[in-house]
Amino acid sequence: MTEIPNSRHSAFQVLTGWLSLPASARLGVGPAIAALVLVIIVLASVFAPLYVPYDPLAMNAMSRLRPPSDEFLLGTDPYGRDIFSRVMIGGRVSLLIGVGAAVVSVAVGLIIGLVAGFFRAADGIIMRIMDSLMAIPAILLAIALVALNGPSLGSVIIAITVPEVPRVVRLVRSVVLSAREEPYVEAAIALGSSMPKILIQHLMPNTFAPLIVQGTYICASAILIEAILSFLGAGVSTEIPTWGNIMAEGRSYFQIKPGLIFWPGLLLSLCILCINLLGDTARDLLDPRMKKREG
Amino acid sequence: MQFKTRDFSTASRVLKIRKLEVGLAGRPRAEKVLKGIDLDIRAGETHCLVGESGSGKSVTSLATMGLLPKDALEVQGGLIDLEGFEITSATHAQMRELRAQRIAMIFQEPMTALNPVLRVGEQIEEVLNMHTDLSQAEAKKRTLDIMDQVHLPDVQRIYSAFPHQLSGGQRQRIMIAMALVLDPDLLIADEPTTALDVTTQLQILRLIEEMQERHGTAVLFITHDMGVVAEIADTVSVMQKGEIVESAPIRELLTNPQQDYTRKLLTAVPNLKPRPARVVAEKAAVLDVTGLDMTYGGSGWLRRSEGVHAARDVTFDIAPGRTLGIVGESGSGKSTVARCIMRLIDPTGGEVTVAGTEISRLSRRQLQPHRKHFQIVFQDPYRSLNPRWTVARSLCEGPINFGTPKAEAMKHAAELMELVHLPTDALDRYPHQFSGGQRQRIAIARAVAMKPDLLVADEAVSALDVSVQAQVLDLLDDVQERFGIAMLFITHDLRVAAQICDDVVVMQKGAVVEQGPAGAVLSNPRHDYTRSLIEAAPGRHWDFANFRALDRAPAAQGATS
Numbered sequence: 001m002t003e004i005p006n007s008r009h010s011a012f013q014v015l016t017g018w019l020s021l022p023a024s025a026r027l028g029v030g031p032a033i034a035a036l037v038l039v040i041i042v043l044a045s046v047f048a049p050l051y052v053p054y055d056p057l058a059m060n061a062m063s064r065l066r067p068p069s070d071e072f073l074l075g076t077d078p079y080g081r082d083i084f085s086r087v088m089i090g091g092r093v094s095l096l097i098g099v100g101a102a103v104v105s106v107a108v109g110l111i112i113g114l115v116a117g118f119f120r121a122a123d124g125i126i127m128r129i130m131d132s133l134m135a136i137p138a139i140l141l142a143i144a145l146v147a148l149n150g151p152s153l154g155s156v157i158i159a160i161t162v163p164e165v166p167r168v169v170r171l172v173r174s175v176v177l178s179a180r181e182e183p184y185v186e187a188a189i190a191l192g193s194s195m196p197k198i199l200i201q202h203l204m205p206n207t208f209a210p211l212i213v214q215g216t217y218i219c220a221s222a223i224l225i226e227a228i229l230s231f232l233g234a235g236v237s238t239e240i241p242t243w244g245n246i247m248a249e250g251r252s253y254f255q256i257k258p259g260l261i262f263w264p265g266l267l268l269s270l271c272i273l274c275i276n277l278l279g280d281t282a283r284d285l286l287d288p289r290m291k292k293r294e295g
Numbered sequence: 296m297q298f299k300t301r302d303f304s305t306a307s308r309v310l311k312i313r314k315l316e317v318g319l320a321g322r323p324r325a326e327k328v329l330k331g332i333d334l335d336i337r338a339g340e341t342h343c344l345v346g347e348s349g350s351g352k353s354v355t356s357l358a359t360m361g362l363l364p365k366d367a368l369e370v371q372g373g374l375i376d377l378e379g380f381e382i383t384s385a386t387h388a389q390m391r392e393l394r395a396q397r398i399a400m401i402f403q404e405p406m407t408a409l410n411p412v413l414r415v416g417e418q419i420e421e422v423l424n425m426h427t428d429l430s431q432a433e434a435k436k437r438t439l440d441i442m443d444q445v446h447l448p449d450v451q452r453i454y455s456a457f458p459h460q461l462s463g464g465q466r467q468r469i470m471i472a473m474a475l476v477l478d479p480d481l482l483i484a485d486e487p488t489t490a491l492d493v494t495t496q497l498q499i500l501r502l503i504e505e506m507q508e509r510h511g512t513a514v515l516f517i518t519h520d521m522g523v524v525a526e527i528a529d530t531v532s533v534m535q536k537g538e539i540v541e542s543a544p545i546r547e548l549l550t551n552p553q554q555d556y557t558r559k560l561l562t563a564v565p566n567l568k569p570r571p572a573r574v575v576a577e578k579a580a581v582l583d584v585t586g587l588d589m590t591y592g593g594s595g596w597l598r599r600s601e602g603v604h605a606a607r608d609v610t611f612d613i614a615p616g617r618t619l620g621i622v623g624e625s626g627s628g629k630s631t632v633a634r635c636i637m638r639l640i641d642p643t644g645g646e647v648t649v650a651g652t653e654i655s656r657l658s659r660r661q662l663q664p665h666r667k668h669f670q671i672v673f674q675d676p677y678r679s680l681n682p683r684w685t686v687a688r689s690l691c692e693g694p695i696n697f698g699t700p701k702a703e704a705m706k707h708a709a710e711l712m713e714l715v716h717l718p719t720d721a722l723d724r725y726p727h728q729f730s731g732g733q734r735q736r737i738a739i740a741r742a743v744a745m746k747p748d749l750l751v752a753d754e755a756v757s758a759l760d761v762s763v764q765a766q767v768l769d770l771l772d773d774v775q776e777r778f779g780i781a782m783l784f785i786t787h788d789l790r791v792a793a794q795i796c797d798d799v800v801v802m803q804k805g806a807v808v809e810q811g812p813a814g815a816v817l818s819n820p821r822h823d824y825t826r827s828l829i830e831a832a833p834g835r836h837w838d839f840a841n842f843r844a845l846d847r848a849p850a851a852q853g854a855t856s
Contacts, residue, residue, distance in 0.1 A: 183674075186637075187679055190637055192666035195659075
């Protein structure tokens, strides 16, 4: 967007400028560890197909419920499938759902929120629809949406997205409502800037910082909701392993094969813990008002 | 002009500050915020601390109260002695006791200093309950008594009112009552009237004076307004960059300042004498406002509500190259008129003609091509530029909207920077890298970039220090002369209006009460309200820039037939 020569600013300075970050912003030790753990989990999941020893779907009646060994790192499940392969491949889908739901709900919420915040005529109608969506419990709504669209990956992402959108809309709308009263926005009106230009160039950048924070929380909760949906049998079909449906299947074998729940559960918890920790860090950096006073 | 001439050499010394140094916490080598300040205040004396923003006035007062922001600032040397008690080494408990009993403070914004969810009477009483052994009944009696002393009307009712139910002046009275209820030796007032209208300001200044006489309190009064200083000070200290550059009795300081900085500060203060009238151009008016009406609210969705009549039947016009000022107190509707003319809000009635086009009823789309004819400069330089945009981008926004190619707009932006006396290499920087005055220059450049016929300045210099204010006023004058722009200047400050306006419109409660040439209105006001405004202007008989009394005091001898 900025074509005006900007030579004396590095990309980092421009980024911190856009997010109104203090120049001295630094990552603490806790968040750094969280970032490291998260990066390892993400890389391990993304590149899982390259290194997992077995096809996660290949059943083998000869090797059911094997204990961990050199052959099967974490043992096998009741159908003789390698748990390690399944958990790593399953992470791919779980993370995809988390990131996908976060991106889609932030994008959709941003557009609706901008419109609601800027056009007073649209505001009343949009916000009442959002209120009614928020009145329905998220899980219930998600189950209904999956039931409606069938248990595919896309429909699960949509099912998780829809209940999250109103929250994003409200956030964006509130930012726009306060930003549009800023004199620089009024100056832009006086300078004859068109409504779309004001909306996109002046108002939208104000929403980025809170949206990054909100996005991380949605990502974490989406991974969790996917697991819940799978556990309830309303998630992605069992042909695609996810942390959620691996745990769901392992439920009845918990007594003899706790690893079926333990390993995907551990990765899921770690993942959510790290994402939330990074979200908190982002919030502290981007919104100094929320930060606890030091000392 | 009557100055205070009381002699305090025999009075006991209440506050003694010696070589006070305040610096950034934990960084004793960094540049100090206060660089060794000496200050003496005696019982019954009013000592004014003046200086521009950032000069260390407030830090001095906070250090005296022991209220320096923890982890940010700390006392790094010197002593603060309150009647023999050394404040810099006091414990928290000692300070807490001291703050109520012997030093009290009032702040600029009484709304934020009072607790919004407690009744104001209870808040005063709380001070008594904390620090005295009075019974409930006695405490209440004393509270009502002090409220009576600060001239609050109907004290029984106000006792049980919440802060938001009171006016700004009343809230400040409550603050003063709270500060003085324990009869402290020293009252620190940090810009206590800056947020108030002039007429209220005068009342509060009188009140502080009266309370001071009654209780014999020493007052440390912090302000940036030389007019206020002239009204109330016995002695004055001028601060600059953490140092006291000059300290003298009021008359001496105003008639014979010793330091260059004091001179510079005083020379920048505009006086109330209207500027020499300029020749009336025989040109058609650029802006013609007829019967402008604005009602906020009004039509409810389900039931009709009253609405607020913020402007009624406002009529005036401005010729090219001339400046018309709208003056009035807060809530008088002056900003509403400006915003209606800019079409930032849609007026509910009347006509606004700019450069020959009636714009009050045009739709957004129809209005767009006419926008370039009228531009606005806002009050707050910190919020009127997009913080995420470089100066160049802000300056180019308008011209590009009207079809100027980017390269040409950039070239023009560089010329504009020279026009407003800023270096052209500043184009690549962001607003936060500039001072308030510089930002206001950029905002003016942005407005001028459109080559407008009309420039609306909505309190454009009110947030600036007085020396910067003078520079920006000069710049506006310069721009006006060079391009022959008509200017609508909204201000609450009569001095500024006197200095820059050819014509003046006085507004009260949404209606125009008086209008005419600045000379006539300001030196011979016909309406009572105008007269009360002028009479309330502090230090109005003094010509600060020339270190003498005004040869002809404006107003006063008005048409009081």
